[in-house]
Amino acid sequence: MKKAFAWLVHLFTASGLLAGFMGLLAAVAGDYRTAMWWMLATLVIDGIDGTFARLAHVSEVLPHVSGQMIDYVIDFFTYAILPAYLFYVATDLPATPRLLGSFAMLLSAALYYGLDGMVSADGRHFVGFPVMWNMVVYLLIFVVPDLPWPLVFGAVLALAVLHFVPILVPYPSRGGRWWMLTIGVTLLFVLSAVLNVWYYPKPSHWWQGIALACSGYYCLITLLDTWAARRKA
Template sequence: MKSGERAWQQVMAWAVHLFTALGAIIGVWCLIAIHRGDYRGAFFGMVLAVAIDAADGPLARLARVKEVLPQFDGTKLDDIVDYLNYVVVPIVLIHAANLLPASISNWVLPIPLLTSAYRFCHISAKTPDHFFTGFPSYWNILVFYYYVGRSPLWFNAAFTLFAAMMVLVPIRYIYPGRTRTLRPLTIGLNILWGATLLIILWQFPDPSPSLVVWSLLYPIYYTILSFGLHWRFLWRAGEDLLN
């Protein structure tokens, strides 16, 4: 391989890592927006962070970053940025927006921070066949629906504790864009759902309640498909043990 071509590949690989790292900047911007009380801006930032996270993986594989820059661990960078944007930022927003009962908020919120930190560092957090193990710390989604759904504070607290527990339960959840089963349908619904969330954010501070309800169809689909595939995995594993 010519030196010029090799140098260009390294430039492209570093550019992909820079793109991933931009998510950290978005995360800090979200924290500043939350501090200012600009929750709409923080949610837009979280959507942008998700878009970067969705795009950097395919770009990394296209640029062959592991081969071109073997000395740099892009997976670790991605996990650091994801923990900030999927866990820290939404947990801070839950507290700042008073979405939990004030008497227990300071006791409840450390729990998802701890369980998610554990799951992010576990070697089985992502399986070789592209599933997440345990609830994938989608706290950004939960805080969004807490906020726009105006759910009771006691419900938010109970569901936060439940989701934090599910982080540690080794159920396999689909990895949108990579899990093979129904992948075209999942990607299509994911894009449609993302567009719906942007419309809801555009309607702030009074989004359409019916649109919020309809937008829940994708999270419901995601959960049903994940549990169904997990049950199929357990069934096949049991058959293999018996054979």
């Protein structure tokens, strides 16, 4: 029974790839709203499968199956490949910057996954901008769709470079500065994502503003934690 439960957890994790594939099909069909719904579904699956894995003690029950490797494979598709494709087909940039922006997402994500120490020693931060291109593309398409294309292109290149800069980005589920506030902001950001996708293509400026405010909060925490770590060092 324990093995069956453990396998079910791995299958649940792997279902994120199916949701990502459905998102890809929707993006190919030009249905960007549905593509984003599927992308949000992959985010939810990725956010809760670890809890199930710990409850099922999968690493002990199935020691020969690497749940972490399964997770990495799925994450690269849902956090890098799918967002890069959606960026290419759904944003209003000239062809060359769109292609180069997609390339920047994919190359930086691939190299980042090859780095040691993507998570800080205390486990509370990502080191460098994490592979969260799904949320970047969400913001560009559903929150700030009218941003001038040079700013969009510049932001994508800057974030690609920040993969390799030792900034400390909060890992919300693992504690840290203002932890409960960070959890609340994270939930509010997810709620704003759901509502911004729901209202698309008729935006709610209120929820767009909340999404930007939550993003600004993460930037602030990143700056404070990085600065504190430098002082301590």
